Amino acid sequence: MWDGKYKTTFWEDFSIAEKFGRSAIKDTYHRAFEEWKDNIEYLTELVMVINHKSWYWHDHHNDSLCEFYSDLYYTADAQAYEYLKEHGSEDDREYYWETLD
Numbered sequence: 001m002w003d004g005k006y007k008t009t010f011w012e013d014f015s016i017a018e019k020f021g022r023s024a025i026k027d028t029y030h031r032a033f034e035e036w037k038d039n040i041e042y043l044t045e046l047v048m049v050i051n052h053k054s055w056y057w058h059d060h061h062n063d064s065l066c067e068f069y070s071d072l073y074y075t076a077d078a079q080a081y082e083y084l085k086e087h088g089s090e091d092d093r094e095y096y097w098e099t100l101d
Contacts, residue, residue, distance in 0.1 A: 008042055010049040022068060029072060037083050040092040044099050047076045051100075
């Protein structure tokens with residue numbers, strides 16, 4: 001389960017990408033997903049950070065980035081679920097759902 005502290009640099013990675021636009025954010029997501037999809041904790045955190053970024057931008061009244069990250073979250077969640085369905089164990093899927101729930 002998540003202890004409330006990030007183990008990765010995903011938050012910082014996306015923050016840097018934001019300075020270069022949406023294509024950089026998407027690229028950051030795709031690179032991170034490919035690199036870390038086999039690590040259940042990191043994969044879960046990747047999806048979680050994207051969700052947290054959406055809420056961050058909502059709280060900071062940037063509807064455009066909020067919506068962008070929200071859409072990316074649904075894409076990332078679906079991709080993670082499909083990957084875990086095919087390649088993950090039952091424990092991996094349980095960890096993912098319990099942590100993000």
